[in-house]
Amino acid sequence: MSTANKFTVLIVRFHRPLNLLARRLTVSTLQAGAGPAGLVLALLLLRSGISVRIIDKEQTHRVGSRGAGVQSRTLELYAQLGLYDKIIACGGDIPNIALYKPGKENTTPMKEFRLTPLVDATPSMPYPNTMNIPQDAHEAVLREALAALGCTVELGVELASFEQQPDFVRVTLKRAGGDDETAEVAWLVGADGAHSVVRKGLGLSFLGETHEEQEMFLGDIEIEGVTPGLWHMWADPRQTIVLRGTTPTSNVYTFACLPGASGPLSGPFTRDEFVKIFYDITQRTDISFGSALWLSHYRANIRMVDEMRVGRVFVVGDAAHCHSPAGGQGLNSSVQDSANLAWKLALVIKNLAPDSLLDTYAEERLRVIAQMLKLTTLLHNTTHKMRQQPNSDAAESATAGGRRKHAELSMLGVNYCGSSIIAENDDADKGLAPAYTASLTDIGALPGYRAPEAPGLAGEGEKETSLFAVFDLSKHTILLFGDALVSADALGELRLPAGTTKVVHILPTGVALEKVGRADVVLQDTRGHAYATYGIAEGETALVVVRPDGVVGAVEGGSVKEAVAGVGKYFSKILGSEMSL
Incomplete structure (x- = not known):
């Protein structure tokens, strides 16, 4: 070879x-x-x-644009890859949807509504909203x-x-x-x-199913004559069209068309076929179309x-x-x-x-x-029910599931509880299905869940940083909370293989910075976000192991010896050899 x-x-x-x-x-x-x-x-x-x-x-x-919705958990990964700013510069927030009654005279929407509510960012959850990125x-x-x-x-x-x-x-x-x-x-x-x-x-x-009866046409096309900064929707009992702006300022829109009674196509789906269906459904001949970038004839495959x-x-x-x-x-x-x-x-x-x-x-x-x-199949089926009740109340009802499920859709609550390599504590959710806890950001770090963000960390003479900037995507990060500096040395006794871990000592506010022991990085929690978010009380010593994928693998407290022993048990599951003091 x-x-x-x-x-x-x-x-x-x-x-x-x-x-x-x-x-x-x-x-x-x-x-x-x-x-x-x-x-x-x-x-x-x-x-x-x-x-x-x-x-x-x-x-x-x-x-x-195709799969344009980028969820919170993915945005967090891009932040840790150093790509967040470049990614979001390609798109924008998801805007309101303008709902119209079909008819050439109906140029003003009946109502505007949102697919999901806008959520305020917090120190532990800096990217809470889905972004629209082509x-x-x-x-x-x-x-x-x-x-x-x-x-x-x-x-x-x-x-x-x-x-x-x-x-x-x-x-x-x-x-x-x-x-x-x-x-x-x-x-x-x-x-x-x-x-x-x-x-x-x-x-x-x-295994699964293909919804042959739920025909849909998709594509990107240039459009003139619609209000920028909104998505646009027309619906009657038989047919629905949605125009989704690819970016806040572009005249290229992604369309999703459920043609209803328009009948099967006699040949390949074309730009002209879409334009004909659009005018048949909306009667809005004041809207004009340019080139189509891509076209697809789609049936949901689950x-x-x-x-x-x-x-x-x-x-x-x-x-x-x-x-x-x-x-x-x-x-x-x-x-x-x-x-x-x-x-x-x-x-x-x-x-x-x-x-x-x-x-x-x-x-x-x-x-x-x-x-x-x-979850997505439930939302898909709910959306198709709109075709039977195409009024503003029904439209909002059809998206209510999206609002209620925002937490799940963001993926911030997806967990690996029950995994054979997660060191769970008594407070962890041991259910076999991913769950979202509405107050997840208030209950600290839990094994199996995402590791929350915490800004306001500072090293001596260095500019402020955050946990997402500290986490290493190629190594486990061991967060050492507390002022017991001996803990870092105790971790060394585990003899973890070189290159597998990064030890970050996070000192509470008011404790002087001093780089000692085996910690790779020593930071002070200047604003208290890290201790508050991770549920570490004043005077407490705790070790939190964060996997390279940003998931908490273990949370260990008690005495320094007990905490380090718990970390050793976790790495024994990962590395396949006994790690004990």
């Missing part, structure tokens, strides 16, 4: 059903997928020092970050087949207009969409796998689960798949953790996906 063909991870992505050519890909470790899930996985692996190769069968990067712009930011790490997406390269061996995966690639390539890769990750070649090659089930790993091959994102557009969960769930898998795969590749750690990827993610599919 040529070393030129050796990679640690290969990510594969495809945009359309594979119905033309057999495709082959061979590498030493292959990561498949160039959508947000694949790009985020590649970023996280590269930051951990893992080599990555990404292929995409398309000749060019696709255009269009997916093509979103992906471009991620590709730019990858390029800065020396990795680019290989376009026009397709996966044809793969065969697992005990120590590698033999893959075959087909290049557009070129020769096939074969290689042996250590790991293969399929982020190749609903028609996933990787999933089919593994023989995984993809499915999930029963396993996400077989040997050295994984599936992430749409390859593992398909959601309806309702609730904006598909893209975000896919990104969270990657965040969960990346750090585990990196530890195994580095021979710092046993292969069994990779089984916890499916253990933790499958129950989350099952719950999210249940």
Whole structure:
């Protein structure tokens, strides 16, 4: 095998059903997928020092807003990647929806309403609201970050087949207009969409349903004659059209059209067909249309796998689960798949953790996906009921579920409680389904839940920072609360492998900064947010272990010895060897 063909991870992505050519890909470790899930996985692996190769069968990067809703939990991950400002600069907040009665004379909306309420930011929850970010712009930011790490997406390269061996995966690639390539890769990750070649090659089930009766047309199109800064909606008992601005100032809108009685298409869905349907439903001929950027004929496909790993091959994102557009969960769930898998795969590749750690990827993610599919399907079905009662009250009723479910949709309450590698305490929610606690930000850090943000941290002579800036996406972060400086030295007695942890000592307000012991970073909680948010009382010593994916793995209190022993038990689960004092 040529070393030129050796990679640690290969990510594969495809945009359309594979119905033309057999495709082959061979590498030493292959990561498949160039959508947000694949790009985020590649970023996280590269930051951990893992080599990555990404292929995409398309000749060019696709255009269009598509999955535009970026939820709070995903925004937090981007903040920790240092990409938040660039991502949000591509879009904006979700605006009000203007609801119109069909008719050429009805140029003034009957009512304006919101899909979800705007939530005020707090120190522990700085990005509480969903953002509207066109997916093509979103992906471009991620590709730019990858390029800065020396990795680019290989376009026009397709996966044809793969065969697992005990120590590698033999893959075959087909290049557009070129020769096939074969290689042996250590790991293969399929982020190749609903028609996933990787999933089919593994023989995984993809149980669920396709709503054949709920036909929908989607696309991006240039529009003149509608009020900017709003989304626009028309509905009657048979038909519905929604226009969603791609950005606050752009004249490009994403449309979602439920054509109702307009009848089946005689051929491919075209721009002219959409314009005809739009005028038939709205009668608003004062609105004009330019070019269409992309068009799609869609039926909701709601499915999930029963396993996400077989040997050295994984599936992430749409390859593992398909959601309806309702609730904006598909893209975000896919990104969270990657965040969960990346750090585990990196530890195994580095021979710092046993292969069994990779089984916890499916253990933790499958129950989350099952719950999210249940939620988004409920919202999808509620939305379709609007077609039977298309008045302002019904429109608000149809979105009320979105308001009530805002907490779940934000993903801030998604948890991994019950996981075999979470060190739960007596206060943790041990239910098997993800739950959201409305007062989550007030009850401290809980094992299995996201680690909250806390601004107002300062080192000696340094500018103010925050926990999100301190967390390390390639290592576990151990937060040491209290002024018992000996705790950092006690952690050293665990002899955790080099490069696996970052110890951050957070001193309470009023305690002088002094870098001593084995802490990598010493900070003072100048505003008290960290101690308050994490539920640490004055004079108390506590250790909080935050996983690289931003999830609390363990919270240990009591004496210094007891707390350190608890941390040792947690790492014994992760690293597969006994860590004890």
